Amino acid sequence: MSSFADLAQYVIEGAESQVREQVKSLTAQGVNPLEIINQGLIAGMSVVGTRFKAGDMFVPEVLMSARAMSAGIEIVRPLIAETDMPSFGKVVLGTVKGDLHDIGKNLVGMLLESSGFKVINLGVDISPEQFVQAVKEHNPDIVALSALLTTTMTAMKETIELLQEEGLKDKLKIIVGGAPVSMDFADQIGADGYAPDAGSAADLCKKILCL
Amino acid sequence: MIELDEMDDDLRKIHEASMAVLEQTGMRFHHPKVLEIMRQNRIRIEGQTAFFTREQVIDWVSKAPTHFKMHARNPNYDFVVGGDHVEVCPGSGSSFVCEVDGTKHAALMSDYINFLKLYHQSSYYKVNGGIVVQPTDIGRSTIALMLYATMVFSDKVIITGTGTAKEVEQLMDMLGIVFGGKTSLADKPRCLTIVNTNTPLQFDTNMLETMMVFNKYKQPVVIAAASMAGTTAPMTLAGTIALANAEVLAGIAVAQMINKGTPVIYGSQSTTSDMRTGSIAIGAPEGALAYQYAARLAKSYGLPCRGGGTLTDAKTLSVQAGYESMLTLLASYSAKTNLIFQSSGIIDSYNSMCYEKFIADLEIIGMVKRYIDGVKVDAETLAVDEITKVGIAGQFLTSDHTMKHFRKEPFLPDISLRGAVAGDPSAKLMDNIKTKKDKLLASYCQPEMSPEVQGKLVEYLLECGYDSKLIESLT
Incomplete structure (x- = not known):
């Protein structure tokens, strides 16, 4: 008999194939797909989050868990109406113009997804115009800007200014991150939030959306 | 001279791995002109990716000089880059200034000038300038103003920032004003800069533009990788060193295609990532090892090298700052790394410069120099x-x-x-x-600069559209 506890444990272990089997078995038993997500997949991921913050789980393990959870969600997604999918909100994410640094931003993306956000990852070297385009297309709750270079962090300001000019800024929250970025800099350029590392980005998103 | 046969077994294996990476995976160059130059030199290009045969890499890398002399405005500070000669060089790239207790503020132009003065004052340093901090209060295009300040406040060998081709040409114009004309710059290395790869296996547009201008005037460029094991490079150190080696050799080969014989420096700041957070760990023992391997590899390729520093991930001027900084400087110094940038003041994983750590690091430099001098027996x-x-x-x-x-x-x-x-x-x-x-x-005393030369520099900066009040504030 499959159980939510087993499913959560497989998520914690990052055991993707077991998660798939377990989810399939639970759906075959007629278990409510939303319960599978909430009591199995998200329950497991929340343990992962706690252990990550305590320094007991390392980044690669968290990412394996996140991947396993996503695999489970993909199986039940067709069974749930889009509007019923549990989500904290939609985040458009990208590295700003001139900057090719990808990995830190992707880490943020994966951790946001595993915390229950829908993430649209635009990639690297994203111009202010491309961010504006993406906001018009996806209508996100949050735009997350990344930069690693002191020479490209100024493109964050330009992106925020263009969102403002286009009248989009007030409809969403903007967060920034990356090695040269600080809370002061975030305030200076009119961002709504700053997280010093990938682990705290999800908490920041929840906080600024008052969740 | 490249002495592949002299490599020990481990270095040889790393070299072979790097060659395999450049042959099989290649490296992406985000610049059409650079791609065209490579194509003309029969490098296989697909899209923006260049694939090098090992013969091509060795052939081009061997055209780089084994050593060269840097010429300062004050010849007392001239020095040779290469061989077993070691020079400590300033911190580079931080946009924050950090207090002893970890409180940070955005770096200002006044901090930039203070650090120029401190580096000018320390007898350990024959080099000054570059991005000793990245000032946040002088607008977007900053490298020309920073170079101006460097030349006003110091007469040591010059480091510059990086930028677009237009911005870097401005730097060459300014150096031309000070050193007897832009066209004669190619006769003597006058300034250094650092261009970084984007690990894994990319070179961005700005870095390539900077490199091309420096190559054109035969000014030395450090071509450096800062690979992070476990995130931007394999978790295992050997793979990280091999990947960084591949990137740097590819960059050096391209520099030689741009201008044969142009002086280059093999650079690596590669280290491990902290796998609990995904952050870079610059004070880690793995970093110390990677800086040493980089120096050994560079020397076996007959290239001058740059790496290491007094590096720490500590957030305050603490015991952690001390032990990490000592380890990394000792490792890079004992490997006879020719240029050790980031050798004082750096704290918080390159994010900040700290005045007090600058002073503490001078003490570390002194201790390491003494240790390296060894015991004289007669x-x-x-x-x-x-x-x-x-x-x-x-x-x-x-x-x-x-x-x-x-x-x-x-x-x-x-x-x-x-x-x-x-x-x-x-x-x-x-x-x-x-x-x-x-x-x-x-006790800082501003070195002399002829009023005529300084006047010409100011005139030039005004022509370029820089704010006159801002220029005036830099004296």
Whole structure:
């Protein structure tokens, strides 16, 4: 008999194939797909989050868990109406113009997804115009800007200014991150939030959306 | 000269792995002109990716000079880059200034000038400038103003920032004004800059533009990778070193295609990632190892090298800052890394410069230099006659031999506490640090620059559209 506890444990272990089997078995038993997500997949991921913050789980393990959870969600997604999918909100994410640094931003993306956000990852070297385009297309709750270079962090300001000019800024929250970025800099350029590392980005998103 | 046969087994394996990466996976160059130059030199290009055969890599890398001399405005500061010669070089790239307790503020132009003065004052340094901090209060295009300040406040060998081709050409115009014309710059290396790869296996547009301009005027470029094991590079150090090696060699090969014989420096700041957070760990023992391997590889390719520093991930001027900085400097210094950038002031994983750590790091540099000097063994230093003279149960404090050597043989600490200390020792140590910093700044004397040359520089900056008040504030 499959159980939510087993499913959560497989998520914690990052055991993707077991998660798939377990989810399939639970759906075959007629278990409510939303319960599978909430009591199995998200329950497991929340343990992962706690252990990550305590320094007991390392980044690669968290990412394996996140991947396993996503695999489970993909199986039940067709069974749930889009509007019923549990989500904290939609985040458009990208590295700003001139900057090719990808990995830190992707880490943020994966951790946001595993915390229950829908993430649209635009990639690297994203111009202010491309961010504006993406906001018009996806209508996100949050735009997350990344930069690693002191020479490209100024493109964050330009992106925020263009969102403002286009009248989009007030409809969403903007967060920034990356090695040269600080809370002061975030305030200076009119961002709504700053997280010093990938682990705290999800908490920041929840906080600024008052969740 | 490239001495592949001289490589030990491990270096040879790393080299072979790097060659396989460049042949099979290639490297992406985000610049059409650079791609065209490579194509003309029969490098296989697909899209923006260049694939090098090992023969091509070796052939082009071997065109780079094994060593060259840097010429300062004041010839007392000239030095050779290459061989076993080691020079410490300033911190580079931080956009914050950090207090002892970890409080940070955005770096300002006044901090930039303060650090120029401090580097000018320290006798350990023959080099100054670059991005000693990245000032946040002088607008977007900053490298020309930073170079101007560097030349006004110091006459040591010059480091510059990086930027677009247009911005870097401005730097060359300014150097031309100071050093007898832009066209004669190619005769002597006058300034250094650092261009970084984007690990894994990319080179961005700005870095390539900077490199092309520097190559054109035959000014030396450090081509450096800062690969992070576990995130931007394989988790295992050997793979990370091989990947960084591939990137740097590809960059050096391209520099030689742009201008044969242009001086380049093999650079690596590669280290591990901290797998708990995904952050870079610059003070890690894996970093120390990677800086050493980079130096060994560069030397076997017959290239001058750059790496390491007094590096730390500590957030405050703490015991962690001390032990990490000592490890990384000792590792890079003992590997005879020719240029050790980031050798003072760096804290918080390259994010910040700290005045007090700058002073503490000078102490570390002094200790490491003394350690590397080793023990001189000869009749005078063995002092057998002296031992005989003093005899059993005697003392050496008052002997002539002691008088002759006591200021020369041991390292003389500037700030460290030894012996009995009255009062709070921690406060005393911090007081020593602050006193030394204040003394260095108070005794700073601006080196001379001909008013005519300075006038021409100002005129040039005004022509380029820089704010006159801002320029005036930099004197």
